[in-house]
Amino acid sequence: MPNYTLNINGKKITVNADEDTPLLWVLRDELSLKGTKFGCGIAQCGACTVHINDSAVRSCSLPVSSISGESITTIEGLSETGTHPVQLAWKEIDVPQCGYCQAGQIMTASAFLKEKPKPTKDEIREAMHGNICRCASYNRIEKAVKLAAKNS
């Protein structure tokens, strides 16, 4: 199996994996970064969302061999102590119920706000439409994204 040197949360890490291994499983199984979640494996639910150079990407469908030196950020690296404006807004609004999908929601929202710092309600709903929350915390997600935009 080939070696890959990845730039994850500001650190260079070398992993040994089959070339078709999705980034998700490298993060979870090889590096014990368990915050990025498995939901569907086909990029339909958003639970596995990470940032590749500031863009939200579904790590379950991104082969490790397709990454070359890009900066990868996972939920663990979004902030040192959970103080990213999106994380703080998630807390203030009490968004989660079961909480499983929320890392992916937060990663989608934070990438979106970087691209569009002052979004409208419709823009938020469109941007977050790709992330499933089975507990249906959608309205609080919308509120939290709005609050994070206000506070950033």
Added chain:
Amino acid sequence: MSQNKSLSLSRRNFLKTSLLAGGGMLIGFNFLSACKPEAILPIDISNLNFNDFNAFIKISDEGYITIFSPNPEIGQGVKTSMPMIIAEELDVAWEKVSVAQGFYDPKNYQRQVAGGSQSIRFGWDALRQTGATTKQMLVNAAAIQWGVEPNTCFASQGNITNANGDTLGYGEVVKVAANLEVPENINLKDPKDFKIIGHDIINVDIQKIITGDPLFGIDYSSEGMVYASVLRPPAFGNKLTSFDDQITKSINGVTEVIKFGDKIAVLGTNTWAVMKGKKALVAHWENETKLESTDDHNFELFKILNGNKFETNREDGNVETAFKDADKIIERTYESPFLPHNCMEPMNFYANVTDKKVHLVGPIQTPAWTSGKIAKILNRKPEEIHLEMTRMGGGFGRRLYGDFAEEAAQISNIAKKPIQVIFSREDDMAAGTYRPAIKYRIKAAIKEGKLTAYHLKEAAINGNMYGLIANFFPAGCVPNYRVSTANYKSNITTGAWRAPFTNFLAFAEQSFFSEIATELDKDHPQLIIDLLQNVKGTADERIQYSPERMEETINLVIKKSNWGKTPEGVYQGFSAYYSHNTHVAEVADVELKNGMPVVKKVTVAVDCGIVVNPLGAKNQVEGGVIDGIGHAMYGDLSFKKGTPQSVNFDKYRLIRMEETPEVKTYFVENNLSPTGLGEPGLPPAGGAVANAIYKATGERLLKQPFINQLEISKSKLLG
């Protein structure tokens, strides 16, 4: 150090106290009256075994409070709301409380279940008494220290004061308190004095959730653990005949292939390898039993509805005569499909079976039942099973059934190593314990402008409505009333799904009452209120709901939703339903966009008694309403020759952000003991939406998912 050796039945919710070697005091108590009398408290913190009790309160010398709770948390919020009740009566600042998840021990406990929206209802009294008794012990300790009578002392916010103005913190008296007798006949607070209950408290796990800390079963791992992906029969009714694992074994990371029963487990060093390895298996199957399709189910269920082989669940008056004498009879048939649960965290479980013990870790709603089944399967003693529950990425009923934990235990038992079974989404949807397809036929007799008879027939798969449901509304309101049930036995596995039976029955009944209201030229909510008058003061103890509480709930939703006063282009539908001891009424506002109805807003009124945590309560109700709408609109799992036809989110549609309406929730204010909220918000939602869509389009929706009929109507409309 004192240790109460026996717990009398009258005090069995309690309480054993112990002084901790590391400082502070430990109090063992029981969340759900489930603790066996012989359970013994550990002597000191170094031997602290959280299995020995249902829960603990630990009060440190510094006055910090830790509440250990082993009750399963599936997103329903009990890990936050149950400790709130203790903290209220203990009278401490919530900021000084932390909550930790305990384990499960089948030896000492009889019931630790997440299901049926019952945790708060059953826990309320015991939790209050626990907090209040502990507070009284601390007060008694302070009184001894001061040499005064306890009734001259007063405790609040973690401090005790006396008439002389002296103050002691809880932490300063724990050493004395731990040695005192447990007092009885404790006064509870007047609800008007509540400082925590009734206030918004944020999820106790929030920090871990937003930073991605390992919390869930799927995040668990141990030294030497391997992953396992399981190939199960592709169709219900299949049996394994032979398989070839040559390609599988050549995949990097695959270490072993194990056949157990009709399943094949691929083991390996990472999840991707075992998932690939499973796909590479070449397996041959034969048909052991009939491979059923949705068409077969439709045929069988209609055969039941058109026949006369029913059980009678409840019968009042003379239904036959009432129908014979009727001016008009209305009859409708409502149909629902199978539904998968689709917890966002796919099923998974960790097992390490050794000669010494069976160690299990993972997300499970029923640790007792599952431990017992695994002990039987592995032929081990119950006390050899050690099960740890994790926070669950959703439950919805799926994690009541421990099939995935049984698989993990079986595989580890053969492999002789720690393993984690992990379902792919396809595995999760194809190996379900589905909400079964059900058809209801409801018939009503109308005479002289009144509803004189009501007959509900249920044709379901694998089982029928539980006993209480026949005594829900409109039982007692209609003089001639009958509920009849029958079922067809299928080889497709079925089970409880959030608000079992009522998740669809409420839609059927509330759609039907909307039709009756139209027929009688009455306002739908007014019709329900009028009917409720007939059951007020009834001596019939079988009746489950309260007509007074239901009426008040309906009146609240009418007021808050501006019922009947909406602007042009907004169409409203009403629905009210009692389930899981909670009364709920909902009004959906629908608008038309390009010929398709869009649900813009749902107004909800809820009577669940005292609202313990309004923030969490609103989240539960809102989530239930949107879940109800999503599945009524889109949820559809059909079968072809025993095989489910949609096994991932590309084909199976769940409600998403842009389809989500605004939800406004209002609680009826009273001081009645609280009831649960995990399920009751869901059942009325489908009916409210269907009734609003009728107002918008003139079309009655009788079949879920609605989207199928709506798409047909739209294409007709647009030509």
